[in-house]
Amino acid sequence: MNGIDSLFWRVVDELRKKGYEMIQSPYPENEIFFEAPRNAGYDLIRLYRRDVNFRQEIVRDVEEQAHRIEQLRDAMRKRSLHLLQLQFTSEYPVDQWQDINGHPHKMQKVTMTPVLISEDALEHDVQELQKWLNTPLSVDLEQAKKDTAEEVLQLKMNVLQAFDDQEKQREQDRAVFQNGKPIFTYMFIAIQVVMFLLLELSGGSTNTATLTAFGAKHNVLILDGEWWRLITPMFLHIGFTHLLFNTFALWSVGAAVERVYGSGRFLFIYLISGIFGTITSFVFNTAIAAGASGAIFGCLGALLYLAISNRELFFRTMGTNIIVIILINLGIGFTVAGIDNAGHLGGLVGGFLAALAVRMPKQAQLIKMMIASLFLLLIGGFGLYTGFHSDDQKEAAATSEAASLFDEKKYSEASKRLEKFANQEDASAEALHIYALSEAQLGHLDRAIQFLQKSIGKDPDEPNKRYHLSLLYVEKGDTVKAEDQLQKALKQDPQNEQFSKLKQYIENTNTQ
16 A cells, blocks of 8 residues: 555645646545646646445546545636546456546546546556646656655655745745735826827827927937926827737736836836837937836846846746747847837846836845945936947937928928038938938929939949939930930839939930
8 A cells, every 4th residue: 555655645646746636625534626738638636545345436526526636626716627536546457447547537527537546556547647638757656665654754745845845935936026906006007008099089190290389208308408308208109009019018017017026116217118118219310209118128137137137037927928028029129120129228237227226125235225326327318428429319300390390391490400411521321311412302403413422332232312413414414424324223223213314314305
């Protein structure tokens, strides 16, 4: 009998080590319930150590378990539940029992599959165990056969103690996620939904003018002193898909951060992350931008801080998932056009530093928090200083504004906005291009040709610039130079219909 007892507890211990979740404390009669892994084909596994002599004892036990398993099904909120019952017995029943062994018994919404494991064929039954559990077992059969009653008792006590230790660890882990309720998370979700509706009612969430009016990140206006645009963009979204994605991300990741850090700390982390994301976007991205992505990445950064402060807890609970989410989002940001990856990275760093400043609840150390807060201010301040004093940043912002003015046919204003930068030696090709087009619209053809040639010199692989230069030469009546530039443009983009139409026009002009 010691052999089957030892086998029972060795199998229980191995399943525990493999990460099977025990969902019910051991009963005195040696009964263990495990939640089955997804690939097992069962929802629950019941390991039961009790000798049986007759077939009817197995049937009666299955019937008695039906109500109990139904309660478990309700607790687990499953539509149906399949239980694998592995019963360890010293000997097989003396009467016919094979017809129920391994065969599912359906009782309303519960299915039970009883399987007997006997000491009579210990080695063979371990193979059966592996088949039913769909997992390899490294049970020491020879030792199981040799174990004395005292050794089995000690094994049982060790296994039960391990379960107790695991349960205490789970309670400690759960306590980490009970420091706050996601009050601010839901509040921010409500705010961004309301703001999206207001955007749609006021001209559309993808309309540049509407976004600017509601506080989107606009580098030129920030340079002009509208500092609140470092904060307001995190509550605005460009298009329904953008809103939907960020709302789901905030609902999942933000709620986790608020539960871990508490509501007050979460509010600080979220706002600082959003501001850091906007600052980084301000420094590295000249386009108008909006969205909660920087703040959400900050939440991910706060969870990465958890990995440093409590590495084992992090990887026991959410670590792998969080790292995968970060890598996927950064990958999307680097490969999909139009995504403000600078804002994402800035939010990630900001969230990590903010978490470092406020630290985990019950980990507050004033001196370290003050040092981290100072570090946070220095990095944020350095980012703002860089944005406000960078000549490249100022030129890029001016170019963006001039392009908008040009689209609005405000050619004089566009020209004035870029004149200072266009006359500098290190002027960008795009600034020179827009300045030249503005000058052309104002009738300053020679000046337009001069600056467009400079733009092509800095970016010779852009065929549209050569096309525009060709148009200017046509306007001046110099069809030879116009045809030369157009031939180069067609070589770079031979399928362009506009280029072909202009070529036909020049050819017709030359033949007249």
